[in-house]
Amino acid sequence: MASRKESMSTPTAPMVSTSSGATLDSPVKQIQIEGLVVLKMIKHYQEEGQGSEVVQGVLLGLVVEDRLEITNCFPFPQHTEDDADFDEVQYQMEMMRSLRHVNIDHLHVGWYQSTYYGSFVSRALLDSQFSYQHAIEESVVLIYDPIKTAQGSLSLKAYRLTPKLMEICKEKDFSAEGLKKAMIGFEHMFEEVPIVIKNSHLINVLMWELEEKATVADKHELLNLSSSNHLEKSLQLLMDRVDDMSQDIVKYNTYSRNLSKQQQQKHQYTQRRQQENAQRQTRGEPPLPEEDISKMFKPPQPPPRMDTLLIAGQINNYCQNVKEFTSQNLGKLFMAEALQGHNS
Amino acid sequence: MSVYGPVVKIHPVVLASIGDSYERRNEGASRVIGTLLGTVDKHSVEVTNCFSVPHNESEDEVAVDMEFAKNMYELHKRVSPSEVIVGWYATGFEITEHSVLIHEYYSREATNPIHLTMDCALQSGKMNIRAYVSAPMGVPGKTVGVMFTPLCVKHKYYDTERIGVELLQRTRDAPNASSGLTSDLCQVGKAASRVQDMLATVLTYIEDVLSGKQAADNSVGRYLMDLVNKVPKISAEDFETMLNSNINDLLMVTYLSNLTQAQIALNEKIVACSAEGRCALSVCSRAQGNCNRRADHLLGMASAEQSCSSFHQQHCA
Numbered sequence: 001m002a003s004r005k006e007s008m009s010t011p012t013a014p015m016v017s018t019s020s021g022a023t024l025d026s027p028v029k030q031i032q033i034e035g036l037v038v039l040k041m042i043k044h045y046q047e048e049g050q051g052s053e054v055v056q057g058v059l060l061g062l063v064v065e066d067r068l069e070i071t072n073c074f075p076f077p078q079h080t081e082d083d084a085d086f087d088e089v090q091y092q093m094e095m096m097r098s099l100r101h102v103n104i105d106h107l108h109v110g111w112y113q114s115t116y117y118g119s120f121v122s123r124a125l126l127d128s129q130f131s132y133q134h135a136i137e138e139s140v141v142l143i144y145d146p147i148k149t150a151q152g153s154l155s156l157k158a159y160r161l162t163p164k165l166m167e168i169c170k171e172k173d174f175s176a177e178g179l180k181k182a183m184i185g186f187e188h189m190f191e192e193v194p195i196v197i198k199n200s201h202l203i204n205v206l207m208w209e210l211e212e213k214a215t216v217a218d219k220h221e222l223l224n225l226s227s228s229n230h231l232e233k234s235l236q237l238l239m240d241r242v243d244d245m246s247q248d249i250v251k252y253n254t255y256s257r258n259l260s261k262q263q264q265q266k267h268q269y270t271q272r273r274q275q276e277n278a279q280r281q282t283r284g285e286p287p288l289p290e291e292d293i294s295k296m297f298k299p300p301q302p303p304p305r306m307d308t309l310l311i312a313g314q315i316n317n318y319c320q321n322v323k324e325f326t327s328q329n330l331g332k333l334f335m336a337e338a339l340q341g342h343n344s
Numbered sequence: 345m346s347v348y349g350p351v352v353k354i355h356p357v358v359l360a361s362i363g364d365s366y367e368r369r370n371e372g373a374s375r376v377i378g379t380l381l382g383t384v385d386k387h388s389v390e391v392t393n394c395f396s397v398p399h400n401e402s403e404d405e406v407a408v409d410m411e412f413a414k415n416m417y418e419l420h421k422r423v424s425p426s427e428v429i430v431g432w433y434a435t436g437f438e439i440t441e442h443s444v445l446i447h448e449y450y451s452r453e454a455t456n457p458i459h460l461t462m463d464c465a466l467q468s469g470k471m472n473i474r475a476y477v478s479a480p481m482g483v484p485g486k487t488v489g490v491m492f493t494p495l496c497v498k499h500k501y502y503d504t505e506r507i508g509v510e511l512l513q514r515t516r517d518a519p520n521a522s523s524g525l526t527s528d529l530c531q532v533g534k535a536a537s538r539v540q541d542m543l544a545t546v547l548t549y550i551e552d553v554l555s556g557k558q559a560a561d562n563s564v565g566r567y568l569m570d571l572v573n574k575v576p577k578i579s580a581e582d583f584e585t586m587l588n589s590n591i592n593d594l595l596m597v598t599y600l601s602n603l604t605q606a607q608i609a610l611n612e613k614i615v616a617c618s619a620e621g622r623c624a625l626s627v628c629s630r631a632q633g634n635c636n637r638r639a640d641h642l643l644g645m646a647s648a649e650q651s652c653s654s655f656h657q658q659h660c661a
Contacts, residue, residue, distance in 0.1 A: 035512040036364050039357035039505065043392065046502045047424055072364070077422040091422065098416050101409075102396045103368040149504050153531045154511045185612050199512060202363045202464060207513050209471045210356060213499060221503070222535040227590070231597055242604065249611065305615070312608040319601035326594040331532045333590055339575055340583050 028138045028193055029066040031158045035199045035207075037073045038154065044075040045114045045146045058092065059110040060099070063138050068193075070142075071105050073112065112142035117237055118321040121189075121314040123307070129161055130169045140193060148321075151230070152222025159190040186312035225336060227329045231322070238318045241311055248308045258300045266297050349493060351388040352458055352475040353500040356509050358394045358433075359462065359473065365396035366435045366464040373401070375436040377446060379413055380460060381420060381427040389430050389458055390500065393420065399446075406442040408449065431458035431475075437467050439476070439492055447478055447490070459492065473497055546571075 041057070049055040057075040061068065074095050076088070100106040110132065113120060120143050132139040140158045148155035161169070164184050199207070277287040358380065369376045378396035382389060395416050399408040417429060432450045434443060443459065450457040456477060463472040476492035501509065546568070552558040578586075 034364070036357070036360040038508050038512065039360055042502070042504050042508045043355065043357045044423075046504055047392065047426075075423045091419065094415065095419055098412060098419070101398050101412060102365060103370065104365075146504060149507055152507065152535065154508055186608060197512065197514075200363075200367060202367055203360055203512075205466065206359055206363050206471060207509075209473070210359070210499060210509065211513060213473075220535060220539070221507075222531055223539070227594070231593070235597065235600075238601070238604065245608070245611075252615070308611075308615070312612060315604055315608050319605045322601045323598055326598045327529055328532050330591065330594055331529050333587060333594075335536060337583075337587055340578070340580075 027066065028063075028068045028140065028160065030068070031140060031142075031193050031195045032067055032069045032198050033142075033156075033195060034069075034071050035197060035203055037070050038156070038197065040073050040075075041112055041114075041142070041144050041156075042146075042149070045144065048075070048078065049114055049146065054116070055114045057112050058095075058108060059112055059140075059142065060096075060105050060107060061109045062105055062107055063109065068109055068138050068140060070109060072099070074099070108136060108139070110136075110139040110141060112144060114144050114146055117147060117234055118145060118317050119237055119314060121310050121317055123310060126161070126169070126310065129159070130166065133161055133166060134170075147230075150221065151224070152220075156195060158193040158195050160193060162188050162191050165189050184309070186309055186316055189309065189313050222328075223332060223335075225329075225332055227325070230325060234318060234322050234325070238315065238322070241315045241318065245308070245311050245315065248303070248311065251303050252308075255300055255303050262297050262299065269297075349477040349495045350385070350458075351496045351498055352460070353388055353390045353498045354460075354473070354475075355390075355392050355500055355502075356505060358391050361394050361396075362433055362435065362460075362462050363464060366462075370398075375401070375434055377408070377432060377434045379417065379429055379450075380431045380433055380458070381417075381424075382430045383426060383428065384430055391430060391458075391460070393424070393427055394433060395420065401442055406445055408446060410449070429454045429457070431460065433460040433462065435462050435464045437461070437463045437465070437472065443492075444478075444490055447492075451478070458495065 037059070044057060045055050055075065055078070057073050059070050060072045060074070061070040063069070077091070096106045096108070111128065113125070125141065129139075129141050132141070140160050143157045143159065145155035145157075162184075165188070168184065273288065280287055362376075362378070365376050365378060376396050377399050378394050380391050381393040381395075382391040384390075397409060397413045397416070399406065401407075420427065429450070431454065432446060434446075439459070439461070447457065447459055450459075459476045459478070461472070461474050461476070463470070475495040475497050477495055478490045479493055480488055481491040482488040549558065549564070550568070553560045
């Protein structure tokens with residue numbers, strides 16, 4: 001097997017920016033991405049993802065101590081065409097085999113997905129990430145937000161399922177009792193892992209060259225003042241989710257009302273039974289046989305709580321994004337005010 | 345720079361990929377080769393993707409794994425059907441005779457392939473990214489040779505790519521070649537400080553001109569005029585109203601999102617309690633449903649107000 005001929009210094013230095021200091025109780029404490037992976041993801045969405053389609057791909061890399069290093073990636077074709085006989089697994093196997101020939105790390109360590117305004121908390125994502133994390137303990141899902149990136153700064157987040165959620169998914173116990181036992185709230189579904197971007201020295205040289213040769217005019221999108229479009233869309237999505245949420249709550253309400261009605265009916269039935277039995281005893285007749293109450297009154301199906309949890313998580317995500325956006329825009333507005341102050 | 349042939353536009357992802365495959369080359373190999381994918385235009389060739397192809401090179405022979413190249417191309421075509429083979433690349437500074445052979449092979453795959461070289465060993469202290477196209481030369485009828493003529497190389501970025509590259513540029517300054525991702529107001533602060541730096545440069549130039557140290561340049565003066573006039577002159581009251589309405593919108597949206605977050609947290613607590621005691625639940629849940637509906641209503645009003653205020657702004661400005 002060929003050795004990796006590059007002069008990357010052993011990355012034992014601490015990361016430059018840290019998250020809120022909360023330690024994650026998971027095997028992966030930090031993600032290290034190479035610049036190449038970032039560029040590939042950007043290109044993939046740019047070329048194949050127009051029309052708010054979600055693009056996905058596989059991440060390759062290796063695990064070093066408590067760090068997950070992502071060194072390469074390859075995109076997944078879309079499912080839109082009539083490729084009924086298209087075998088995803090085969091595509092993946094072929095790709096990884098070929099990449100191994102050119103000494104690219106062929107270990108599957110996760111997957112990436114693009115998102116539309118931050119809406120990615122869905123059943124599909126949960127299932128995929130669960131199967132990944134079940135097979136490979138350290139895998140992550142990278143969420144790339146192209147719209148936010150186009151507004152001025154790269155938006156890349158890495159998520160893993162919390163161990164509590166993994167337990168629940170394993171047992172497939174999605175009822176309210178199950179969730180309460182594990183004490184899962186919507187904040188404890190995903191944990192975010194901090195990302196660090198690291199480039200080898202050769203790539204750094206390339207960066208210097210690009211800076212020198214390709215001075216593309218900086219468009220300063222980050223200082224753009226217009227915000228209403230983005231806010232409208234975000235609010236629209238938020239409204240839809242809140243609608244879903246209220247429907248869910250109505251369902252749960254009816255369920256609990258049915259349940260309590262049923263309890264009452266059961267109670268009444270047993271009471272009546274007892275009364276009758278007492279009467280019969282006074283009359284000297286044999287008591288009626290005890291019937292199985294539970295067979296007569298079938299308990300109503302409790303609605304699954306997993307969807308509610310997902311919706312709550314999604315709403316939370318939208319709110320976070322909106323708040324971040326508004327805080328940035330407030331700053332920009334005050335700057336614009338200062339600029340006007342000079343003039344007037 | 346010769347103007348014969350098309351202009352070659354390269355995306356940064358291709359260069360990073362080539363650098364990466366150079367770092368991962370086999371023991372004993374002095375250079376790596378691979379296929380370039382992209383689109384061909386009337387006057388230009390845009391290279392958007394590439395993959396490396398294993399090959400063996402020795403003094404007198406060269407062997408390229410063509411099966412592999414074909415396979416990889418098929419796989420890539422599944423993802424981006426619009427990309428075609430436009431040429432090939434090799435790391436290194438010179439064009440050897442083996443390159444001619446390999447170029448011949450690629451001529452079969454693509455019409456007029458381009459050959460890209462990138463010097464990863466930094467022989468001349470720089471990376472020297474060059475592109476060539478082959479042209480036949482020689483006396484017709486007798487031995488015909490092949491000449492590689494250089495082409496004009498341009499770097500092309502998508503907007504998002506540029507932003508990504510900007511982030512990657514930060515790693516070259518960090519001591520251990522790594523950098524994290526910032527968020528929120530830090531980014532606006534950074535962008536603002538960049539503009540500040542640019543303004544400082546312009547200011548020093550102006551002061552030099554004023555004090556006579558530098559000769560005044562008319563074109564630069566015109567740019568400066570444009571710059572100063574770009575700040576729109578709006579009457580103070582109009583600006584106040586615009587600013588206030590914008591700030592109000594943003595604050596309202598922040599308030600609503602906080603409200604919604606509190607709402608869902610509350611909902612969860614109630615459901616958690618309800619798993620035990622069902623009696624008081626129905627009342628609470630009904631109240632919860634009402635709150636949610638009101639939040640929904642407020643959000644609807646908010647987005648309507650958004651569109652109104654943006655409409656209003658467009659008419660004001």
